[in-house]
Amino acid sequence: MKKYVVAMVDEIAPGQRKIVEIEGRSIGVFNVHGAFYAIRNRCPHAGAPLCEGVVSGFVTSKSPGEYIYSRQGEILRCPWHQWEFDVKTGQSYFDPAKTRVRTYQAEVEAGCSLVCDDGTGMAKGPFVAETYQVALEKEYVVVVIE
Amino acid sequence: MEKDLAVKTRTGVIDCDVHHAVPSMAALYPYLSERWRDYVKEHNIKSLEPNYYPRGNPLSARPGSEPSPGALPGSDLGLLQRQVLEPWSVQYAILHCLYGVQMIHNEDLAAQLAQAVNDWQVAEWLEKDSRLRASIVVPSQNPLRAAEEIHRVGKHPGFVQVLLLVRSEKPYGKRYYWPIYEAAEQYGLTVGIHAGGVTGYPIMPVGWPSHYIEDYVSHAQAFQSQLISLVSEGVFVKFPRLRVVMMESGFTWVPSLMWRFDKNWKGLRREIPWVDRLPSEVMRDHIRFTLQPLDEPPKPEILLKVIEQMGSDEMLLFSSDYPHWHYDEREEALPAGLPVDLERKILFENARAVYRF
Numbered sequence: 134m135k136k137y138v139v140a141m142v143d144e145i146a147p148g149q150r151k152i153v154e155i156e157g158r159s160i161g162v163f164n165v166h167g168a169f170y171a172i173r174n175r176c177p178h179a180g181a182p183l184c185e186g187v188v189s190g191f192v193t194s195k196s197p198g199e200y201i202y203s204r205q206g207e208i209l210r211c212p213w214h215q216w217e218f219d220v221k222t223g224q225s226y227f228d229p230a231k232t233r234v235r236t237y238q239a240e241v242e243a244g245c246s247l248v249c250d251d252g253t254g255m256a257k258g259p260f261v262a263e264t265y266q267v268a269l270e271k272e273y274v275v276v277v278i279e
Numbered sequence: 280m281e282k283d284l285a286v287k288t289r290t291g292v293i294d295c296d297v298h299h300a301v302p303s304m305a306a307l308y309p310y311l312s313e314r315w316r317d318y319v320k321e322h323n324i325k326s327l328e329p330n331y332y333p334r335g336n337p338l339s340a341r342p343g344s345e346p347s348p349g350a351l352p353g354s355d356l357g358l359l360q361r362q363v364l365e366p367w368s369v370q371y372a373i374l375h376c377l378y379g380v381q382m383i384h385n386e387d388l389a390a391q392l393a394q395a396v397n398d399w400q401v402a403e404w405l406e407k408d409s410r411l412r413a414s415i416v417v418p419s420q421n422p423l424r425a426a427e428e429i430h431r432v433g434k435h436p437g438f439v440q441v442l443l444l445v446r447s448e449k450p451y452g453k454r455y456y457w458p459i460y461e462a463a464e465q466y467g468l469t470v471g472i473h474a475g476g477v478t479g480y481p482i483m484p485v486g487w488p489s490h491y492i493e494d495y496v497s498h499a500q501a502f503q504s505q506l507i508s509l510v511s512e513g514v515f516v517k518f519p520r521l522r523v524v525m526m527e528s529g530f531t532w533v534p535s536l537m538w539r540f541d542k543n544w545k546g547l548r549r550e551i552p553w554v555d556r557l558p559s560e561v562m563r564d565h566i567r568f569t570l571q572p573l574d575e576p577p578k579p580e581i582l583l584k585v586i587e588q589m590g591s592d593e594m595l596l597f598s599s600d601y602p603h604w605h606y607d608e609r610e611e612a613l614p615a616g617l618p619v620d621l622e623r624k625i626l627f628e629n630a631r632a633v634y635r636f
């Protein structure tokens with residue numbers, strides 16, 4: 134398990150995303166109502182950069198003409214053929230069991246805990262060295278790669 | 280061969296598309312109210328024979344199906360018994376009266392004529408031979424009145440289906456038509472969509488064709504449009520027990536439509552969120568097709584492939600389409616080379632599962 138610091142928390146506002154590169158993989162990190170989710174930026178259908186798609190809600194219905202709109206900000210739509218994926222689980226709408234995208238654990242960690250870490254389990258993410266001067270009083274988004 | 284077929288099926292064939300004909304407007308007089316009887320006479324309306332199968336056109340009628348010179352094929356019960364019911368050892372035959380009721384712009388007259396045709400069907404056909412079943416003719420010009428007609432006769436055990444014609448004023452999935460589906464579902468009737476109908480719109484979305492052959496071949500497009508509309512508008516979500524039988528539509532186009540529909544649903548289903556499963560699955564559950572006229576691939580095994588690609592052996596219903604002429608020998612109505620199980624399904628099992636016999 135390796136952890137990568139990918140952004141400062143206030144860099145990705147709610148509803149926004151940041152696409153980062155970790156170990157040669159493109160990964161989208163999404164802020165959904167204050168919580169962070171990381172998902173592979175590659176659509177299982179034809180390989181589109183999935184994380185560049187529209188983030189929207191989930192539209193369902195019990196009867197024609199009736200629209201139930203829920204989970205706003207949690208449904209990612211592929212920019213190419215508009216398949217819908219759950220940002221939180223990577224599952225597709227129409228085939229949740231088989232058509233899914235890899236997700237990764239994303240979490241918020243205090244600069245203090247990152248700096249105080251004595252090296253166990255903490256790899257230097259692409260941005261740790263170049264971009265982020267980890268400050269004790271700030272919070273960071275960390276993606277965990279198994 | 281005919282005997283073979285009878286043995287094969289034992290319980291008898293169910294012929295899901297047979298045409299009987301109103302011999303002349305005068306045949307309906309006893310079933311019209313006085314006001315409308317006089318109206319029809321005074322306006323000199325002699326026939327509403329729609330000419331979908333123009334006389335003299337080689338597809339129109341099998342040789343020998345005219346009861347007498349000049350009389351309309353399908354207008355004589357005895358001949359129909361001898362040419363369809365007996366040789367096929369028919370258990371049930373579903374009659375479809377193609378009369379121009381749906382083409383009349385005066386909906387009051389259309390509603391009256393629909394009633395008259397239905398009462399004529401009961402008295403002259405259904406009550407004379409227990410093997411016969413029929414579709415209710417409705418004034419589809421006004422779906423509320425069409426529903427009233429279904430309520431009027433829907434309990435009669437001879438009726439098993441409501442007849443609509445494929446060329447409509449609006450796509451049949453629209454809520455405008457839902458009173459018809461609601462009533463049909465209530466009585467356990469299927470909705471049969473048959474080739475034909477005249478609404479002022481060209482059969483081709485690109486404009487009017489020049490020839491009968493173009494009109495005839497293009498019908499498949501009209502069926503596809505109706506099918507797409509019925510599924511997309513959620514008719515089968517709203518009326519989950521409803522089944523639609525497409526008659527004279529052909530069916531070899533079904534697999535490619537399923538593929539296209541499914542593919543696009545994956546990306547566009549948010550528009551129609553009530554369609555919460557693949558359109559092809561909805562089609563398999565709710566849509567059926569009659570066999571004749573068959574789009575006949577050059578080799579029997581290709582037809583089997585098509586059926587395999589449809590993903591269901593329950594969608595096809597045997598039909599002779601009597602008296603229309605699509606094949607020479609009677610036994611050719613059933614394509615050669617089908618496995619026995621599939622033959623049984625097509626000849627009667629599938630129909631039993633769909634119609635309220």
Ligand code: FES
Nearest residue numbers: 176178179211214
């Ligand atoms: S590549 Fe994503 S839906 Fe086709």
